[in-house]
Structures are given as structure tokens and as C-alpha cells.
Amino acid sequence: MIELGNYNTLKVLRSTSIGLFLGDDEGTEILLPNKYVPSDFEIDQEMDVFCYLDNAERPISTTLKPKIVRNGFAYLKVVEVGAYGAFLDWGLEKHLLVPFREQSHRMEEGQSYVVHCYMDEESMRLTGSSRVDKFLSNESVAYDQNDQVDLLINRKTPLGWEVIVDNRHKGLVFDSDIYRPLEIGDQVKGYVKSVRDDKKIDISLQPIGAKMLEPTAKFIFDKLVKNNGFLPLHDKSSPEEIQHTLHMSKKAFKKGVGILYRQRKIDIQDDGIHLLGD
Incomplete structure (x- = not known):
């Protein structure tokens, strides 16, 4: 099954005047337009491509590398505000829409925000949201002290910096544990300092002990x-x-x-x- 909003490993089925048709093991096909076709392709070879809907709402694949994938988080810049919401640059020709209802604060052109990318079940379109908390959960947290994690710096709080941990959980780096400049959108490595009884995760930017x-x-x-x-x-x-x-x-x-x-x-x-x- 070809998953929109993610990378897919697909086989080159045939070459046409408009590009390559790629397919999966279930017989589903998708177009890779000519502008993304490598010069040294071969029929039956496998290719890693990102799949999404183009401006005409048609499933399409690309060799471009998006700045965010489905169910992921990233710090993206608003390139335009329209009648339905803000359009963000995520590295592809078609911009990522963040509807007004999915904006925690009204977005402004030229500004950047931490957003989540998800598949909207009503429109079946990839959609962005700056209401990131509703996509994070600390209900099932399984870390040991000093486990290394990937962090996305989300926002400043009175206690320190709130971070997104491994694309799934919410954590906090206390001001007392910060010894280098941080900014919203920074992607850094961190270490689990502790997981509290209430499942809150304390993070250090340096290994512990x-x-x-x-x-x-x-x-x-x-x-x-x-x-x-x-x-x-x-x-x-x-x-x-x-x-x-x-x-x-x-x-x-x-x-x-x-x-x-x-x-x-x-x-x-x-x-x-x-x-x-x-």
C-alpha cells in the first residue's frame, strides 16, 4: 500500500512521456514526473520516493526531500496567508496548509512555527497544525535515565524549554540544565534525566552522572x-x-x-x- 505523506520504496514499472510509473506489491501505481526522474533508472529497480497529493489533488511521487512527513513535527515558515489558512513551505512545490482552526495563534506571513503534519480524515489531505499538544502523549513512556533522544525545541516556559521528544512525547529542559543558546525549532540530541510518576519527562542536554x-x-x-x-x-x-x-x-x-x-x-x-x- 502506498502511504501518502511518507517515503515509499516502489518499483519502476514503465516509462512514459510524462514520467515513470512506480508500483507497490499490491498493484497500486503512482506517477513520478519527468522532472524528478533520474537519468540512470532501470525498469524493475526500486526507488525511495515521497508520495503526496499535487496541486490538482492527484497522488504523485517526488525525489524531493520534504521538511516534514506525516505524523511528524517540524519548524516551518509561512509563505502565504489565504482565505482558508496559512500555507507553509515544507520543501515541495505544493505548500502545506494549516487551516485557521488548526492554528494555536493566528499565523503571519514570514514567521515560522512548530507544526505537526497529519492526514485529515474528512478531506483526505495532508494538513498542518500548530496545536501540537493534541498530537503528543506521555501515557506510554518507556525510557531509562541517560537514554539518548531526539529533541525539537518547541516553546519557552517559565521553567525552561518545552521540547518534543522522539516525535511522540512532551518533555522539559529546565533553565538550570541549559548551558548553551536554544531557539524554537532547534533540533538537538538530549538525554532522559528522569520520568516522573505523572509521566512528565525531564530532559538534560548532557549525559547524566x-x-x-x-x-x-x-x-x-x-x-x-x-x-x-x-x-x-x-x-x-x-x-x-x-x-x-x-x-x-x-x-x-x-x-x-x-x-x-x-x-x-x-x-x-x-x-x-x-x-x-x-
């Missing part, structure tokens, strides 16, 4: 290499100086420096940290 030591030390080492073997930081540097320079806490900094010092990779002097040669 012992797992934090090695990557932190490597990060400091890489910074030293990039800065010609010197960083003007030491034990007496303020937390603000360390956060500004390395985007990490002073506690993490001291642990990382300790590892590098014990491995005799650095020397700590009054003016800062110096990288030692081999």
Missing part, C-alpha cells in the same frame, strides 16, 4: 585544539564565564578538566588551561 565525564572531557579537548591549545578558564573562573565559553556548568567543566589533567593532556596555569603536546 558518570556518562557525562568522557564526552565532556572530549568537548573541552576539542575546544582547546580549535583555540590553538589554550582556554582562559580555570578553577576560579565564574560559572557565567564557563557557560559563555563552553555552554556547560562549572561542575561539568571541573570534571572534564580533571579527566584531561589525569590523562596528562593539559596543564593548568594561572592564566588558564594549556594543551600539552604528545
